[in-house]
Amino acid sequence: MTQLYLIRHGIAAEPTDYATDEERPLTEVGQKKTRKVAERLKQLDLKFDILLSSPLVRARQTADILQEVGLCGDVEIFTPLVPDGAIQEWMAWWQTWKAERGHDGKIALVGHQPDLGNWAEILVWGEVREKLVVKKAGVIGVELPDTASPVGRSLLFWLAPPRLLL
Numbered sequence: 001m002t003q004l005y006l007i008r009h010g011i012a013a014e015p016t017d018y019a020t021d022e023e024r025p026l027t028e029v030g031q032k033k034t035r036k037v038a039e040r041l042k043q044l045d046l047k048f049d050i051l052l053s054s055p056l057v058r059a060r061q062t063a064d065i066l067q068e069v070g071l072c073g074d075v076e077i078f079t080p081l082v083p084d085g086a087i088q089e090w091m092a093w094w095q096t097w098k099a100e101r102g103h104d105g106k107i108a109l110v111g112h113q114p115d116l117g118n119w120a121e122i123l124v125w126g127e128v129r130e131k132l133v134v135k136k137a138g139v140i141g142v143e144l145p146d147t148a149s150p151v152g153r154s155l156l157f158w159l160a161p162p163r164l165l166l
Contacts, residue, residue: 002094002104002144003157004123005048006116007066008134010034012058021083026061030136033162034062037137038069040165048072049105050097052090054081054112062137063110072108081111087119091150104146116140126152135161 011030018024026034051072053063063075080089090109098104109116117132120140134140141158144150 001146002098003106004142004144004154005046005106005108005158006120006134006140006142007062007108007110008113008116008136008138009054009056009058009062009110010037010065010137012136022056025057030058031061031065033166034065034137035069037139037162037165038066038071041066041139042069042071046071047106048108049074049101051075051108051110052078052081052093053110054083054085055079056082056112059110059112066108066110078109081109081115083112083115085111085115087122090119094144094150104144120156122152123150123154124152124156132156132159135163137162139165 010026010033012024013027015021048071051063051066053059053075055077067075080086113134116134118128120132120142121128123142138161143155143157145153
């Protein structure tokens with residue numbers, strides 16, 4: 001079974017301070033809080049086989065912190081994790097990744113809200129209900145089934161706002 005961890009980027013600069021949303025970095029507080037969350041995840045013996053990140057600066061910085069702490073080796077930029085990205089593109093990637101590896105593993109996705117909450121709902125309930133919210137630097141864990149489509153057949157096993165990890 002694949003364990004999927006949906007991780008929202010840390011606290012970012014205000015949108016009005018940057019020309020585009022894509023350029024907004026983590027604030028100093030966001031960097032520190034994200035590092036503390038990452039260190040706590042490491043203490044819980046969590047290690048990802050791969051981490052996919054949105055290309056937006058704040059998500060890439062979050063992914064870099066997770067990698068620096070030792071939660072993963074490989075980090076890949078994955079364009080479907082941009083705001084309003086398509087979960088179908090990620091599911092196609094996942095099927096290929098599983099086939100190439102010959103087994104399941106632990107995958108982390110670093111992205112944005114409401115998309116991460118919506119993706120978790122699609123996987124668990126088969127539809128978006130707008131009920132699951134991933135707080136900044138928070139984590140949702142979803143177990144994906146070994147066979148068939150994960151849509152509506154996955155199991156939510158972790159919903160942790162950063163305050164529970166600090």
